Amino acid sequence: MLTELQPGIYYWHGGVNFGLLVGADRQLVLIDAGLDAAAPRKALRPFLEQGYRLAAVVATHCHADHIGGAAELHRRFGCPVYAPAPEHLVLEHPELGGALLYGAYPPPSLQVKFLQPQAPCPVAGVLRPGPLAVAGLTLEVIPVPGHSPGQVAVAVGDVLFAGDSVFLPEVLEKHAFLFMVQPQTYLESLERVAARRESYLVPGHGPHLVRRPGHDPLPEVVAANRAHVREIQDRIRAALARGPMSEEEVLLALARQADKAYNSDPSYYLDRAAVSAHLADLAARGEVEPAYPEGRRCWRLAESPRGRRA
Numbered sequence: 001m002l003t004e005l006q007p008g009i010y011y012w013h014g015g016v017n018f019g020l021l022v023g024a025d026r027q028l029v030l031i032d033a034g035l036d037a038a039a040p041r042k043a044l045r046p047f048l049e050q051g052y053r054l055a056a057v058v059a060t061h062c063h064a065d066h067i068g069g070a071a072e073l074h075r076r077f078g079c080p081v082y083a084p085a086p087e088h089l090v091l092e093h094p095e096l097g098g099a100l101l102y103g104a105y106p107p108p109s110l111q112v113k114f115l116q117p118q119a120p121c122p123v124a125g126v127l128r129p130g131p132l133a134v135a136g137l138t139l140e141v142i143p144v145p146g147h148s149p150g151q152v153a154v155a156v157g158d159v160l161f162a163g164d165s166v167f168l169p170e171v172l173e174k175h176a177f178l179f180m181v182q183p184q185t186y187l188e189s190l191e192r193v194a195a196r197r198e199s200y201l202v203p204g205h206g207p208h209l210v211r212r213p214g215h216d217p218l219p220e221v222v223a224a225n226r227a228h229v230r231e232i233q234d235r236i237r238a239a240l241a242r243g244p245m246s247e248e249e250v251l252l253a254l255a256r257q258a259d260k261a262y263n264s265d266p267s268y269y270l271d272r273a274a275v276s277a278h279l280a281d282l283a284a285r286g287e288v289e290p291a292y293p294e295g296r297r298c299w300r301l302a303e304s305p306r307g308r309r310a
């Protein structure tokens with residue numbers, strides 16, 4: 001479903017949201033490109049029938065559900081595709097999507113559409129923080145890494161396309177573990193989003209937020225994201241207080257608490273990566289450290305916490 005938030009600034013609300021901007025001379029810009037090109041095609045059709053053309057795709061981040069459609073759009077319309085570094089490499093080398101999760105070239109069970117784009121797509125340019133002129137529009141590119149290594153949000157007019165920098169409470173409830181690669185950076189990016197003043201915020205998933213003086217839902221949403229990160233890390237500390245555990249044991253202990261049992265590689269490896277990120281974050285703060293009881297790779301609470309990032 002296409003919703004117009006401001007004149008010429010639309011977003012498609014589906015399983016994955018994307019933005020559609022009307023620029024100068026009947027040029028269109030997409031912010032993200034969907035899991036595949038089906039939804040962007042639907043969103044674009046009425047415009048294309050009136051002589052508009054797709055001038056560019058701007059990716060907030062390179063998870064397959066946000067850029068899976070880019071290769072086909074580029075092939076059909078010849079439009080340049082812009083993405084943030086370092087993850088722009090996933091557009092050009094889709095197998096890296098699965099490799100980042102698995103730690104090596106992934107098995108077939110991870111080479112699925114949801115985890116890696118099904119075709120490579122050339123990247124016309126890497127997004128840098130600051131103004132971006134495209135199709136007669138000036139967008140603002142705001143770095144919000146943490147959920148992915150180089151994620152950006154895109155501001156245009158009075159609308160912030162936030163990508164997956166912030167998740168709505170209803171999305172949080174569905175996921176035992178929010179996917180993130182750097183929890184500390186995720187928290188810092190949340191603060192950057194919280195400080196924005198746009199009246200509309202379009203998240204990567206779920207309906208848009210309308211922020212009005214006296215009624216601003218964003219602080220509560222940001223607080224729920226912060227609380228999620230804190231809760232996962234508290235649970236990891238509590239689990240390791242019982243003794244050293246392998247990464248898998250930590251994951252399964254936390255999953256059990258969330259009533260979650262795994263039966264597929266994508267959900268197992270996504271959650272494993274998120275838990276690994278939290279463990280790395282705690283290790284960077286000197287709270288946990290690697291241990292090898294009887295040659296088994298484990299994490300344990302650090303004997304003398306350094307509190308490096310107090």
Ligand SMILES: [Zn+2]
Nearest residue numbers: 061063147164
């Ligand atoms: Zn994502």
